[in-house]
Structure formats: C-alpha cells, structure tokens
Amino acid sequence: xxxxxLSSGLFLGWSLGANDAANxxxxxxxxxxxxxxxAAIICSVFVILGAVVSGAGASETLGELxxxxxxxxxxxxxxxxxxxxxxxxxxxxxxxxxxxxxGAIIGWNLYTGTATNPQILSKIVSTWILCPILAAAFAxxxxxxxxxxxxxxxxxxxxxDFYMRLSLIVIGAFGAYSLGANxxxxxxxxxxxxAPFRDLDLFGLIPFTGQGQLFFIGGVAIAVGVYTYSEKxxxxxxxxxxxxxxxxxLVVVLAHALVLFIFSSRELAQLLISIGLPPIxxxxxxxxxxxxxxxxxxxxxxxxxxxxxxxxxxxALGWMVTPVVAGAITFVALFFLENVFMQDVGRI
Amino acid sequence: MPILLKSTKIxxxxxxxxxxxxxxxxxxxxxxxxxxLHNDREKLESDLVSxxxxxxxxxxxxxxxxxxxxxxxxxxxxxxDVLGLLESIDNVIxxxxxxxxxxxxxxxxxQLALIKDFLDLTEQSAxxxxxxxxxxxAFFREVHAIKDHLHKVYFYERxxxxxxxxxxxxxxxxxxxxxxxxxxxxxxxxxxxxxxxAEAVADRLSxxxxxxxx
Numbered sequence: 001x002x003x004x005x006l007s008s009g010l011f012l013g014w015s016l017g018a019n020d021a022a023n024x025x026x027x028x029x030x031x032x033x034x035x036x037x038x039a040a041i042i043c044s045v046f047v048i049l050g051a052v053v054s055g056a057g058a059s060e061t062l063g064e065l066x067x068x069x070x071x072x073x074x075x076x077x078x079x080x081x082x083x084x085x086x087x088x089x090x091x092x093x094x095x096x097x098x099x100x101x102x103g104a105i106i107g108w109n110l111y112t113g114t115a116t117n118p119q120i121l122s123k124i125v126s127t128w129i130l131c132p133i134l135a136a137a138f139a140x141x142x143x144x145x146x147x148x149x150x151x152x153x154x155x156x157x158x159x160x161d162f163y164m165r166l167s168l169i170v171i172g173a174f175g176a177y178s179l180g181a182n183x184x185x186x187x188x189x190x191x192x193x194x195a196p197f198r199d200l201d202l203f204g205l206i207p208f209t210g211q212g213q214l215f216f217i218g219g220v221a222i223a224v225g226v227y228t229y230s231e232k233x234x235x236x237x238x239x240x241x242x243x244x245x246x247x248x249x250l251v252v253v254l255a256h257a258l259v260l261f262i263f264s265s266r267e268l269a270q271l272l273i274s275i276g277l278p279p280i281x282x283x284x285x286x287x288x289x290x291x292x293x294x295x296x297x298x299x300x301x302x303x304x305x306x307x308x309x310x311x312x313x314x315x316a317l318g319w320m321v322t323p324v325v326a327g328a329i330t331f332v333a334l335f336f337l338e339n340v341f342m343q344d345v346g347r348i
Numbered sequence: 349m350p351i352l353l354k355s356t357k358i359x360x361x362x363x364x365x366x367x368x369x370x371x372x373x374x375x376x377x378x379x380x381x382x383x384x385l386h387n388d389r390e391k392l393e394s395d396l397v398s399x400x401x402x403x404x405x406x407x408x409x410x411x412x413x414x415x416x417x418x419x420x421x422x423x424x425x426x427x428x429d430v431l432g433l434l435e436s437i438d439n440v441i442x443x444x445x446x447x448x449x450x451x452x453x454x455x456x457x458x459q460l461a462l463i464k465d466f467l468d469l470t471e472q473s474a475x476x477x478x479x480x481x482x483x484x485x486a487f488f489r490e491v492h493a494i495k496d497h498l499h500k501v502y503f504y505e506r507x508x509x510x511x512x513x514x515x516x517x518x519x520x521x522x523x524x525x526x527x528x529x530x531x532x533x534x535x536x537x538x539x540x541x542x543x544x545x546a547e548a549v550a551d552r553l554s555x556x557x558x559x560x561x562x
Contacts, residue, residue, distance in 0.1 A: 245425055
C-alpha cells in the first residue's frame with residue numbers, strides 16, 4: 001500500500017527527469033557535443049547524489065508550509081501537483097512542478113483547516129521571482145568572464161572543442177546534483193513525515209536515514225524519467241527551441257546549477273549567517289525558469305532586440321495559475337478520498 | 349576522454365601539415381614561374397613534380413581530416429565551416445598546380461618587356477595565397493588575428509588586379525599577332541586567378557571568424 005501511495009511522487013519524479021534533464025544536457029546532446037547515453041548516466045548518478053546528500057534543506061521548507069501527516073493526503077498532494085503539471089503541459093501552458101506542489105500543499109492546508117504560515121509562503125513566492133532574476137545576473141557575469149577567457153586563450157579550435165565537452169560534462173554533473181538537491185523536495189518532500197522508512201546502517205558503516213531512502217527512491221524515479229523520455233526533449237531543445245552555442249549552453253547550465261544550488265545548500269546558508277548576511281531561503285525553485293532567466297540575461301547582454309515578452313508574461317501567469325489549479329484539484333480530490341474511499345488524509 | 353584528446357592532437361597536426369603543404373605549394377609555384385621566365389625549363393618540370401606531390405598530399409590530408417571530424421563527431425558547431433574552408437583552400441594549391449601544367453604544355457612566348465610585370469603579378473598572387481594560409485591558421489589558433497591577415501589578402505589581391513590590368517594593356521599594345529596577344533592575356537588571367545581563389549577563401553573566412561568569436 002505504501003508503494004501505491006508513493007506512486008504519485010514517483011510519477012512526479014519521472015516527469016521531472018523527463019523534462020528537466022533537458023535543461024541541463026539539452027543543448028549539449030542536441031548539438032551532439034555529448035552522447036545521450038553519457039548525459040543520461042551522469043545526470044542520473046548526480047541527481048540521485050544531490051537528492052540524497054543535499055535534498056533535506058528545500059524539503060524542510062515545504063514541510064514548514066504544510067506538515068502533511070497522513071500518507072493518503074501526501075499521495076493526493078503529489079498526484080494533484082503531477083496532474084496539474086501534466087494537464088497544463090498538454091495545454092502548452094508554462095508550468096513548474098515547484099509551483100504546483102506549493103499550490104497543492106496550500107490546498108491540503110485549506111481542506112484540513114491548517115493555517116498556512118504567511119512568512120513561509122512569502123519566502124517561497126519571493127524565490128520564484130528571484131530565481132530567474134538571479135539566474136540572469138549569474139549568466140551575465142559568467143558570460144562576460146567566459147568571453148574574456150575564451151577570446152584570449154589561444155586554444156586550437158579542436159582543443160577548445162575538447163575542453164568544451166569536458167566542461168559540459170563537469171558542469172552538467174553539477175547541474176544534475178543541484179537539480180536533485182533542490183527539486184527532490186517537489187518529488188518526495190510531502191512524504192517526508194509520513195513515509196514508513198526506518199534508519200539503516202549500510203554495512204554497519206554508512207548511516208542511511210529514512211528520509212535518505214525516500215529521496216533515493218525519488219532520485220531513481222527521476223533517473224528513470226531521464227532514461228525513458230528525456231532524449232526526445234533534449235533533441236527538441238537542442239535543435240529548435242533554444243538553439244544555443246556550446247559556449248552559451250555552458251554559461252546557461254552553470255548559472256542554472258548555481259541558482260538551484262544556492263536555494264538548496266544548507267552549508268551555504270549557514271556560511272552566510274556566520275558572516276552576518278541574511279540566509280538564502282532553501283526552497284524548491286523551477287529549473288526551467290532558471291534556464292529562461294539565464295538565456296534572457298545573455299540576450300540582454302548581447303543587446304537582443306526581440307525579447308519574447310509574451311514568454312515572460314506567460315511565466316508570470318504560471319506563477320499565479322499553477323498553484324491555484326493545483327490547490328483546487330487537491331481540495332476536491334481530498335474530499336473524495338476522505339468521504340468516498342474513507343481514507344485518513346490528515347488533520348491539524 | 350584521453351582517447352578523444354589524442355585524436356584531437358592528431359587532427360590538429362594533420363591540419364597544420366595540410367596548411368604547410370598549401371604554403372609550400374605556393375612557394376614552389378612562385379619559384380616555378382620565375383624559372384620559366386628565366387628560361388630554365390628543366391627546373392620548371394622538377395617544380396611541377398614537387399607541386400604535384402604537395403597537391404596530392406594536401407588532398408589526402410583533407411580527406412582524412414574530413415573523415416575524422418565526422419567519425420569522432422568533433423566541433424559540431426564549426427564542422428561545416430571547417431570542411432568548407434579546407435576545401436576552398438585546397439582549390440588554391442589545385443589552381444597553382446594546373447597553372448604550372450599549362451605553362452609546361454603551352455609554353456607561352458613572353459616578351460622580355462613583359463617579364464618584370466609577370467614577376468610582379470606572380471609575387472602578388474603568391475603573397476595573397478600566403479596571407480590566406482596565415483589567416484586560416486589564425487582561424488584555428490588565434491581568432492582575433494584573422495582580420496590582420498585578411499586585410500593583407502584583400503590588399504595583395506587588389507594589387508594583383510591592378511598589375512593584371514596593366515599587363516593586359518601592355519600585351520594588347522604590342523605589335524604581335526592577335527592570337528599571341530590572346531594567349532599571353534590568358535596566362536595573365538591564370539596567374540591572377542590564384543589571387544582570386546585566395547580572395548574567395550577570405551570571403552568565407554571573414555564570416556566564419558564572426559561565428560568563432562563568442
């Protein structure tokens with residue numbers, strides 16, 4: 001039964017792997033700088049590592065937003081978010097899993113009468129806006145540095161190609177790690193307090209917490225998504241949507257990875273506190289919005305005149321529509337699960 | 349990855365060798381014309397053998413480089429440009445070889461009064477070709493230096509055009525048969541065509557250079 005209730009989270013993980021792996025390796029695979037198989041292996045390994053090692057921070061923030069205390073409730077929250085993402089993607093509306101899951105948690109709060117902490121909510125919403133802006137700023141700085149370096153370094157074109165591939169792999173691995181660390185909260189965050197996994201000791205040496213096991217399963221679901229469906233998405237991204245040169249792709253992936261890392265690293269947050277700076281909130285953010293922000297930043301730097309304001313408008317619209325839709329679906333589904341299927345969906 | 353770096357180094361060496369072959373071919377071409385104008389037919393024939401070897405080697409290297417770039421999926425962003433560039437620069441040495449063959453077969457009777465102009469034209473064409481080889485090397489290694497070489501290509505090509513026009517005027521002012529005038533003018537055109545080939549490469553290269561600069 002546990003596995004059945006986890007299935008909605010696993011589906012979210014699968015869809016995350018299928019779509020968001022392309023944000024990291026799309027340009028590299030689409031432009032044939034890296035083979036899909038290589039990208040898939042690196043992506044899978046590092047997503048799982050990121051999820052297990054650094055996934056707790058962003059997950060905790062979601063837990064503070066809504067402490068879901070019944071596995072059936074968590075199932076509905078993840079299923080509603082997954083359905084919202086699937087349905088809005090079908091309608092070709094821009095959608096982010098992060099926003100869907102937040103909307104779904106608020107839907108659960110409303111249904112069970114749990115108060116939503118406005119401070120946590122505003123912290124989360126502010127990061128949605130901050131994420132693409134920060135990605136754009138990082139991309140501008142990185143692009144200027146890369147341009148300065150590459151245009152002066154007297155590499156042979158073929159050597160440059162070699163180092164570019166190597167960089168795409170290394171930075172792609174970092175991107176995958178950050179994606180796992182930040183977005184595992186979307187996939188498995190709502191199950192943290194209700195999953196029945198006990199802490200283990202691997203070979204009596206390595207402690208493996210229940211939460212770690214949950215994140216590991218979520219990471220595997222993401223990896224399955226990468227293997228089964230992301231190749232098509234990568235080729236679409238690499239060839240048509242964002243036709244990026246390898247140099248630009250490198251900057252975009254690095255900016256995206258840094259943003260996701262910043263919003264998930266406890267160590268970095270503690271470091272900022274220790275030097276007297278305000279801590280960065282640990283919140284799951286949209287990988288796609290980070291990529292769009294980074295591309296936009298480079299576009300502005302290059303004086304692009306045809307910025308797609310419609311796309312920006314759609315993203316902003318997504319910030320509002322996605323949580324509302326996910327919240328509404330959660331509310332209705334919880335009602336059915338509790339009253340028709342007689343399941344405990346959680347309480348205050 | 350180390351295997352990829354090794355094959356990268358091998359192809360780099362092959363590109364360098366290819367450009368060396370073209371560059372040497374241009375030097376041989378210039379020397380051969382001088383030999384012909386100084387009536388050293390035997391030397392011309394040996395130059396012809398040398399340039400044929402160089403041209404064959406350049407063809408061989410170009411094909412190997414092209415195959416390797418595809419089989420290792422290298423430089424996907426610039427592969428088309430590099431192949432186009434190698435093929436068009438290969439035309440330069442092809443043109444030089446065919447020109448020497450024509451000198452060897454047709455043995456144009458060049459008047460003493462025209463020899464200096466012919467030598468000037470040959471030198472300007474060779475300088476244009478030399479400059480394009482340097483520009484191509486810069487495309488691979490030092491992209492910001494391309495324009496320094498390209499402006500020389502365009503300069504020498506213009507000079508070659510001027511000399512070619514002046515030479516044709518002199519030829520047609522001579523009191524010789526029209527058939528001989530036509531024959532000599534066609535050789536002026538041939539020697540000048542080497543500079544034109546180099547200019548065609550320069551036109552491609554100036555576009556590729558924009559793509560190479562981030």
